[in-house]
Amino acid sequence: MSSIYIDPQVYTGRPASAEGRLEKEIAVYDLLDRLQIPFTRVDHGVAMTIEECQDVDQLLGIEICKNLVLCNAQKTRFYLLLLPGNKPFKTKDLSKQIGSSRLSFAPAEYMEKLLNVTPGSATIMALMNDPDNQVQLIIDEEVSALEDFGCHPCINTSSLRMKTKDVLEKFLPAVHHEAIFVKL
Template sequence: MQIYEGRPAAAGNRMEKEMRVYELLDELGISYVRADHEAVMTIEACREVDEALQIEICKNLFLCNRQKTAYYLLVMPGGKNLQTKELSPQIPSSRLSFASGEDMEKYLNVTPGSATIMGLIFDPENKVQLLIDEEVLEEEYFSCHPCINTSSIKLRTEDVLGKFLQAVHHDYIKVRLSR
């Protein structure tokens, strides 16, 4: 697997939403490296990408409350498993479950297997609340998909939390999930 500095040289067969991520990162002066790969649908499938980027790719879960009136994007280390009873009192919202693929597309413009913090570009009305596990916040680097699961990017966590979230007008709630 080859690592590239920045965006692809040409848009070619890249999806518009992926190119929009690169455009925004470039506009914000955020440097990143990129790996292109076969589609990965699970954290387990990301192991080779992790090795190439020398980082653990974050697990991104798209959740909602039972009434489907509140949506959450949870970013956590890939090695952790979600216990909703542990998360619910921290946000606070009861009866969390996975949101539908249709809602993921509607609010973040991504499909199942491609959930990413970069999808917040497509949530100008702030319908999705970002939740980030404290362990992710402690890392120097952050890795995610650019709205498509055939590429992964690695960038500085401080750039994501500062420049990127400010540009997309989102903030986050820090949560603590056990291993």
């Protein structure tokens, strides 16, 4: 059972008002609308962990995936990894597949600088804030095989559900990012 507040209402599309919303969250809704990607949304208290998202997942009828911002030891290569929320992350399994050794979690300042998100708010939607493609998207094949996709809109006080196909075929081309698919 989650300890965060969750609005029990599942909304279709963007909030009726931008009041109380961050500019980066509204920018996500603007882009999704422009790309004609339909989505449902649940608003909630700050969710910092996958465990805190479990009740949100139930309302949306999905499992929000883990979004990890990683980097190499020199902090010259950055990655956004999406994997199922219940799947443990083993850096050696990923390092081998992408040819990068010694991966670690990227420091918060790099998350903010490269993706305009803070810890707990990492999301594929943040790739819209990376026009220079400094962050390589990596998706576990289990996530790409799901019919529906769950993520935050660049802030961890709302969660979205949309078609995975729309994310892969409309969103990623629009933000000029390509995914590397891995099996973890």
